[in-house]
Amino acid sequence: MTLDEKLRRETEAVNVAALEVVGVSHFYGKRKALDDVSFMVEPGSFTVLLGLNGAGKSTLFSLITRLYVTRAGTIRIFGYDVNRHPGEALRRLGVVFQPRTLDLELTVMQNLIYHAALHGIGPGEAKRRARDVLARANLADRASERVRNLSGGYIRRVEIARAFLHRPDLLLLDEATVGLDVKARADIIAQVRSLVASEGIGVLWTTHLIDEIAKTDSVVILHEGKIREKGLATEILARTGAPDMRAAFVKVTGAEVQQGDGP
Amino acid sequence: MTLVAAGAPRKAFGPAQYAICMQGIIWREALRFIHQRGRFISALVRPLVWLFIFASGFRAVLGISIIPPYQTYVTYDVYITPGLMAMIQLFNGMQSSLSMVYDRETGNMRTLLVSPFPRWYLLTSKLLAGTAVGILQVYTYLAIAYLWGISPDSLWGYLTVFPALVLSGLMLGALGMVLSSLIRQLENFAGVMNFVIFPMFFASSALYPLWQVQEKSPWLATICWFNPFTYAVELIRFAFYEQVDYFSLVIVVGCMVVFLAGAILAYDPARGMLIRRGGAAE
Numbered sequence: 001m002t003l004d005e006k007l008r009r010e011t012e013a014v015n016v017a018a019l020e021v022v023g024v025s026h027f028y029g030k031r032k033a034l035d036d037v038s039f040m041v042e043p044g045s046f047t048v049l050l051g052l053n054g055a056g057k058s059t060l061f062s063l064i065t066r067l068y069v070t071r072a073g074t075i076r077i078f079g080y081d082v083n084r085h086p087g088e089a090l091r092r093l094g095v096v097f098q099p100r101t102l103d104l105e106l107t108v109m110q111n112l113i114y115h116a117a118l119h120g121i122g123p124g125e126a127k128r129r130a131r132d133v134l135a136r137a138n139l140a141d142r143a144s145e146r147v148r149n150l151s152g153g154y155i156r157r158v159e160i161a162r163a164f165l166h167r168p169d170l171l172l173l174d175e176a177t178v179g180l181d182v183k184a185r186a187d188i189i190a191q192v193r194s195l196v197a198s199e200g201i202g203v204l205w206t207t208h209l210i211d212e213i214a215k216t217d218s219v220v221i222l223h224e225g226k227i228r229e230k231g232l233a234t235e236i237l238a239r240t241g242a243p244d245m246r247a248a249f250v251k252v253t254g255a256e257v258q259q260g261d262g263p
Numbered sequence: 264m265t266l267v268a269a270g271a272p273r274k275a276f277g278p279a280q281y282a283i284c285m286q287g288i289i290w291r292e293a294l295r296f297i298h299q300r301g302r303f304i305s306a307l308v309r310p311l312v313w314l315f316i317f318a319s320g321f322r323a324v325l326g327i328s329i330i331p332p333y334q335t336y337v338t339y340d341v342y343i344t345p346g347l348m349a350m351i352q353l354f355n356g357m358q359s360s361l362s363m364v365y366d367r368e369t370g371n372m373r374t375l376l377v378s379p380f381p382r383w384y385l386l387t388s389k390l391l392a393g394t395a396v397g398i399l400q401v402y403t404y405l406a407i408a409y410l411w412g413i414s415p416d417s418l419w420g421y422l423t424v425f426p427a428l429v430l431s432g433l434m435l436g437a438l439g440m441v442l443s444s445l446i447r448q449l450e451n452f453a454g455v456m457n458f459v460i461f462p463m464f465f466a467s468s469a470l471y472p473l474w475q476v477q478e479k480s481p482w483l484a485t486i487c488w489f490n491p492f493t494y495a496v497e498l499i500r501f502a503f504y505e506q507v508d509y510f511s512l513v514i515v516v517g518c519m520v521v522f523l524a525g526a527i528l529a530y531d532p533a534r535g536m537l538i539r540r541g542g543a544a545e
Contacts, residue, residue: 065377090379091273099370103291105298110291117287120280157323199433 016079018043018170018202019064024073026059033059035225037073041170041202048195048213048233049206050245051222052255055207058098060222061174064204065095069146076247077170093120094168094201098160098175104148108158111147112165119166129165130174136198137161137191153184160191177212185212210246219245223253276380284380285388292392295362304353306400308491310347311407318343328470332504334416344413345500346469348401348424352432353492355397357460360439363389364446376530383527390440390523392433401428420503427502431495437522438491444529446472467493491518 019041020039022036026034034056042049051057062068064075064084075082077089102111109130116126134140137157147155156176163171177185189212196203205212213233221229221236229252230235232243242248249255296303318340333342366372375385405421408414415421442455462471466486473493476492477484494514501508 063268065373065374067373080296087276087379087381088273090377093377095377097370097373099373101374103295103374104293104369110294114287114291115374117283117290118375118380120276122279122281124284160288165377181371 017041019079019204020076022074022096024063024070026063031193033225039220039227039230041204043169043202044200045202045218046205047218047220048197048251049204049222050219052208055222056225057222058174059257061172061206064172065093066090081118083122092144092169094163094171096163096173096176098178102147102159104157107144107146109143112162115162116165121166133161133164136195153180153187156180156188157191164195168201172204174206213245220251221252223255228252266359271403281384285391288388289392289395292396296396302358306351307404309354310351313343313347314340314408315412323350326357332501332506339414343470344408345503346407346496348404348527349402349431349465349492349496350396351400352435353460355400356439357455359393359436360443363440365441382530386440386527386530390433390436392435394429397432398428415503419505423505424499424502427498430519433501434491434495434515434519434522437519437526440526441522441529444526463490463492466490467496469496
């Protein structure tokens with residue numbers, strides 16, 4: 001490949017969406033979990049996928065990460081169709097799942113080396129990168145600790161650090177703060193926003209907690225499997241005429257939300 | 264700091280990256296095994312109980328006539344040693360499948376399945392990792408059996424049995440993988456013990472020569488002949504005495520291919536097995 005061609009392809013790559021979900025539907029038996037869902041995540045943007053429990057967020061997550069196969073619609077990561085080119089698509093993806101996915105029997109460092117191997121990174125380079133991401137997440141002193149001995153907040157922070165290890169271009173986090181106390185939640189959000197700012201990668205942050213949204217974020221509201229609203233947080237507020245995002249959510253979904261149990 | 268533009272084309276994985284991935288999966292399985300000392304001890308105690316107690320008791324009343332690959336009459340503990348080697352692998356294969364069910368329930372399986380390497384390669388690596396752990400257990404057992412006075416005709420037997428252990432380990436591990444895709448919850452694993460492990464072990468040539476079974480119970484002998492575990496035992500038995508039982512070799516390789524294909528299909532997202540077995544929480 002010539003230098004010109006390389007530059008052209010890199011420029012093209014920058015111009016495509018980090019994540020493109022087009023007309024995706026999904027069924028569990030006869031129940032429709034997702035109904036013609038379409039939205040985009042731009043490179044370098046922080047996009048919040050907001051919805052109540054059962055809205056279809058985790059199903060969408062499983063489709064994007066190819067745990068489920070997309071039968072209706074298309075999902076592309078930096079232009080690579082997840083069904084047709086899963087390897088190329090998944091290489092660009094860093095994922096933090098809602099359930100804990102670290103091996104409790106291994107140490108933090110061993111978990112990171114294992115993850116690196118699953119992305120073709122050898123142990124030497126993996127250790128170097130692991131020390132780097134752990135230091136940036138203020139976890140350097142936890143490297144040799146068995147995961148079983150860590151608190152929920154620390155486990156989550158390690159998972160986020162791990163997601164950066166193979167230098168993804170797009171980061172997916174599914175309800176990353178569920179079950180954590182207020183301080184741990186704030187720490188994790190700050191950690192992700194800080195890493196995203198320094199790395200310049202796209203983020204899809206799924207949550208049912210309204211206070212995790214910043215004014216500069218892009219927001220996609222998913223309710224009962226359908227997209228009800230999408231755009232910058234400020235745009236959604238302007239369009240709905242709602243005083244805050246909670247009111248905007250209630251307005252576009254018609255959901256009755258009690259204080260403290262959702263958006 | 265990222266060195267390339269976001270989403271820019273990346274260099275394709277070469278053989279070195281594939282090797283790193285497989286090495287990592289085997290390394291993790293070995294680490295887990297080392298950390299679970301109870302698993303290692305119970306994996307050894309089980310065949311040793313058979314050898315030291317069961318076989319010793321029967322040794323006094325039971326001798327095995329000359330049947331291939333033996334050149335002479337052998338004592339019962341010598342006869343059942345290959346069967347116990349296969350038993351270690353059978354239990355290890357099922358333990359690996361239990362571990363996969365556990366990984367699925369705890370969410371750890373997702374770490375593996377979102378790797379950019381092909382799904383078939385990840386599962387094959389996982390299978391090799393389980394087989395490697397099983398072979399380690401077999402050789403530890405053989406070292407103890409040696410002190411008990413049980414060894415092959417020459418030390419070469421320890422080497423020639425290795426490929427047989429690899430093939431039988433892969434076959435039984437692949438069977439375990441298929442089962443892991445069928446088990447909905449960890450609690451259901453007891454059923455595997457009752458309906459898979461024990462019938463496979465007892466209805467085989469592991470504990471008694473099939474010609475003797477044929478004399479006493481032809482229908483049981485027929486079941487034994489249809490049991491793939493019988494061929495794993497015989498492949499190991501012959502290899503331990505530096506011989507090849509080609510018929511067993513063909514059956515073991517054939518079953519291994521079928522079971523592995525089944526496991527790959529079961530874990531293929533397009534087949535939907537993962538969806539029904541808790542691939543993601545809604």
